[in-house]
Amino acid sequence: MLKNILTGDRPTGKLHIGHYVGSLSSRLKLQEKGDYDDFFIMIADAQALTDNADNPKKIRENILNVAIDYLSVGIDPQKVHIFVQSEVSELTELTFYYSNLVTVSRLGRNPTVKQEIKTRNFEESIPVGFFTYPISQAADITAFKASIVPVGDDQLPMIEQTREIVRTFNRIYGEVLVEPKELLPANEACLRLPGIDGNAKMSKSLGNCIYLSDSYEQLKSKVMGMYTDPLHIKVEDPGHIKGNTVFTYLDAFSTDEDFAKYYPEYRNLDELKKAYQKGGVGDVKIKKFLLQILDNFLSPIREKRKYYEEHLDEVYNILKEGTMYAESIAKQTLKDAKNAMMLNYFDDEQLLKDFNQK
Numbered sequence: 001m002l003k004n005i006l007t008g009d010r011p012t013g014k015l016h017i018g019h020y021v022g023s024l025s026s027r028l029k030l031q032e033k034g035d036y037d038d039f040f041i042m043i044a045d046a047q048a049l050t051d052n053a054d055n056p057k058k059i060r061e062n063i064l065n066v067a068i069d070y071l072s073v074g075i076d077p078q079k080v081h082i083f084v085q086s087e088v089s090e091l092t093e094l095t096f097y098y099s100n101l102v103t104v105s106r107l108g109r110n111p112t113v114k115q116e117i118k119t120r121n122f123e124e125s126i127p128v129g130f131f132t133y134p135i136s137q138a139a140d141i142t143a144f145k146a147s148i149v150p151v152g153d154d155q156l157p158m159i160e161q162t163r164e165i166v167r168t169f170n171r172i173y174g175e176v177l178v179e180p181k182e183l184l185p186a187n188e189a190c191l192r193l194p195g196i197d198g199n200a201k202m203s204k205s206l207g208n209c210i211y212l213s214d215s216y217e218q219l220k221s222k223v224m225g226m227y228t229d230p231l232h233i234k235v236e237d238p239g240h241i242k243g244n245t246v247f248t249y250l251d252a253f254s255t256d257e258d259f260a261k262y263y264p265e266y267r268n269l270d271e272l273k274k275a276y277q278k279g280g281v282g283d284v285k286i287k288k289f290l291l292q293i294l295d296n297f298l299s300p301i302r303e304k305r306k307y308y309e310e311h312l313d314e315v316y317n318i319l320k321e322g323t324m325y326a327e328s329i330a331k332q333t334l335k336d337a338k339n340a341m342m343l344n345y346f347d348d349e350q351l352l353k354d355f356n357q358k
């Protein structure tokens with residue numbers, strides 16, 4: 001069986017460190033392992049329009065930003081096809097057919113969409129396209145016969161919805177579609193990295209992000225202003241780890257080598273956590289430690305970004321070639337799906353033969 005991978009991001013802004021730990025780092029590992037047939041990364045512009053219909057300029061601008069983010073973290077266009085969703089119109093067509101297989105009440109139960117409706121203050125004014133985007137996501141995944149989808153845990157309901165659509169489709173029309181499986185980060189802190197404001201999710205739409213493209217100055221002001229423990233007022237006060245964003249980021253990013261190099265009073269994060277809980281460790285000190293770690297992480301990404309910003313024609317061609325290839329694959333799946341649904345009237349003379357035999 002084919003081993004294809006698909007994943008993607010909405011071009012609603014530049015990518016942030018939540019994207020890195022939640023999904024980009026798994027993509028890099030998969031890319032290095034090379035154990036796949038085809039690997040697709042989709043810039044989900046059509047999906048981004050479902051809640052940004054009045055701001056097409058924002059989506060358009062961010063196509064290149066997101067592509068540059070991919071290339072800057074090390075996604076290799078020789079190994080991965082990066083493509084733009086709206087240019088593959090087969091995806092829209094598949095979405096239309098899949099819509100017949102999903103009920104309104106099933107869509108309404110999707111916890112991620114429910115949460116997103118709340119944070120976007122949609123209430124009664126939810127655009128139909130936004131409400132149904134899990135169906136279009138199923139089209140994206142199945143069009144490429146993807147069996148592996150590297151994502152953060154907010155995407156689990158989408159993958160589950162996709163599996164249901166695949167099962168229903170295959171039961172009614174025959175085995176055409178492939179059931180996908182999510183690939184979640186192993187580190188718990190990376191499943192859903194919180195925002196710098198302590199909000200449960202770092203998200204472009206909430207403006208609480210550390211971007212992969214942040215300068216040292218931007219990074220510094222964000223880290224030094226980060227949410228910690230409101231009860232930890234004086235250095236001597238015992239501090240809390242749970243819900244303390246600085247510690248969650250250390251969980252996601254720090255290594256024992258970082259401690260040896262920059263914080264030798266402690267051998268590892270467990271030791272630092274214990275000391276913090278006892279009291280006597282100041283927030284400023286741990287924030288400076290985190291700043292050092294994040295700056296080391298972002299420095300090489302910034303360097304690569306500079307290269308691609310000066311070679312935009314390369315980025316443009318990577319997107320164009322990736323999109324052409326993606327379209328050729330989606331075309332074949334759409335054809336298979338339509339054949340299975342008996343929507344292939346003009347492929348041969350069978351339609352007339354069937355009619356004559358009646």
Ligand code: ATP
Binds near residue numbers: 019022153155201205
């Ligand atoms: P938007 O606010 O526009 O929805 P977003 O920041 O949620 O943007 P998406 O493009 O929706 O980003 O998500 C792309 C991928 O990144 C998904 O796989 C998602 O699970 C993952 N991801 C996004 N935010 C985080 C986060 N804070 N922690 C871990 N993974 C994340």
Ligand code: MG
């Ligand atoms: Mg999102």
